[in-house]
Amino acid sequence: MKIFDTHCHIADPAFDEDRDAVIARFRDSGVCRANVVADPCEEEPNQEKVFSLVEEYGFLCASIGAHPHNASRYDAAAEKTILEYLKHPKCRLLGEIGLDYHYDLSPREVQKAVFDRQLELAYEKQVPVQLHIREAHGDCMDMLRSRLAAGRMPAGIMHCYTGSWEAAKVYLDAGLYISLSGALTFKNAPKLVEVCRNVPADRLLIETDCPYMAPVPLRGRRNEPAFITHTLARAAELREISPERMAEQLYENALRIFGLRDEV
Numbered sequence: 001m002k003i004f005d006t007h008c009h010i011a012d013p014a015f016d017e018d019r020d021a022v023i024a025r026f027r028d029s030g031v032c033r034a035n036v037v038a039d040p041c042e043e044e045p046n047q048e049k050v051f052s053l054v055e056e057y058g059f060l061c062a063s064i065g066a067h068p069h070n071a072s073r074y075d076a077a078a079e080k081t082i083l084e085y086l087k088h089p090k091c092r093l094l095g096e097i098g099l100d101y102h103y104d105l106s107p108r109e110v111q112k113a114v115f116d117r118q119l120e121l122a123y124e125k126q127v128p129v130q131l132h133i134r135e136a137h138g139d140c141m142d143m144l145r146s147r148l149a150a151g152r153m154p155a156g157i158m159h160c161y162t163g164s165w166e167a168a169k170v171y172l173d174a175g176l177y178i179s180l181s182g183a184l185t186f187k188n189a190p191k192l193v194e195v196c197r198n199v200p201a202d203r204l205l206i207e208t209d210c211p212y213m214a215p216v217p218l219r220g221r222r223n224e225p226a227f228i229t230h231t232l233a234r235a236a237e238l239r240e241i242s243p244e245r246m247a248e249q250l251y252e253n254a255l256r257i258f259g260l261r262d263e264v
Contacts, residue, residue: 001247002262003232004254005034005225006179007063007096007130007159007207011050014211014222023057026225030247034225035207035258036062037096037130040081041070047085054090061258063093063130071106071114079121086125092258094122095130096159102135111136116143122154123147128257129156131176137167144174157257160209165194172203177257179205182215182223185234196238201249205257206231 005026015022026034038050047064054060064085066074085091097118099111106114122129133140147153158171160181168178178199184192184206196204208231210223215230236246255262 001030001232001244002033002251003029003031003228003247004205004251004258005031005208005210005228006157006205006254006258007037007181008034008210008225009037009212010034010210010225011036011038011046011053012211015224019053022224022226026228027059029226029229031225031228033059033061033251033254033260035092036060038062038064038085039067039070039096040064040078041066041073045081047081051085051088051090061090061092061260062088063095064091065093065095065097065118065130066114067096068098068100068111068115068132069103069105071111074114074117079117082118083121083125086127092128092260093130093156094118094125094127094154095156096132097129098132098134099136099140100132100134101139108139112139112143115140119143119147119154120152122156123152127154128259129154130159131156132159133163137163141167141170144171148174155257157205160207160213161195162189162192163195164191165198168195168199172199177203177205177253179207180231180235181207181209182213182219182227182231184231184238185216186219187216193238196235201239202253202256204235204250205253206235206250
């Protein structure tokens with residue numbers, strides 16, 4: 001099987017002691033591509049580390065954007081950095097960007113302004129986005145509807161989706177893909193079961209969001225890309241197809257939205 005982890009943070013300090021072993025494990029598990037996320041607005045910006053990593057390993061690609069937690073640190077210099085890295089041949093997405101009202105680490109109005117600005121950059125540069133939306137679906141849907149009405153909505157992905165099927169239909173209508181994480185395997189995730197069963201086959205993706213969101217039966221451990229096989233198996237079970245066919249469809253979907261060819 002070929003598996004594409006569409007969102008991971010293997011440049012995170014959680015992997016500093018054994019990153020090479022983590023990469024070897026996920027390659028052995030069938031994960032032959034992974035997207036590594038960079039953010040120039042972190043307290044310790046990580047874009048140099050991320051892009052050094054993806055340059056070292058041909059099967060990795062990258063995305064870059066200001067996470068909503070860090071929206072208060074978004075400024076002209078951060079935007080310049082994002083635009084510079086978007087020119088890198090291995091940078092495939094602008095993200096993760098969005099709204100997070102669970103922690104409110106940046107004021108909501110600042111989050112919305114920075115989110116909208118990055119959506120506009122993505123539209124102008126014709127780069128897909130990767131959206132992080134937590135407890136903010138109402139505001140997000142309003143913003144996306146406005147962009148659709150104005151004809152300025154970029155393509156993209158709902159990363160680590162945990163919303164309802166009703167909300168997912170709005171995002172699908174906006175042209176977005178739905179990416180499911182290890183949360184799909186949790187016993188208290190009936191909404192995601194419905195989402196997984198109903199998303200059109202050509203608009204579904206999976207990811208780890210590691211080192212977070214480890215799937216059952218590894219919940220509580222540091223997550224890593226090799227663990228994505230548990231999420232894949234659960235998705236295949238819910239859709240009543242073989243894991244091999246599930247992997248094939250998800251891989252095709254990821255190549256399409258990332259604008260990549262099957263060369264690894």
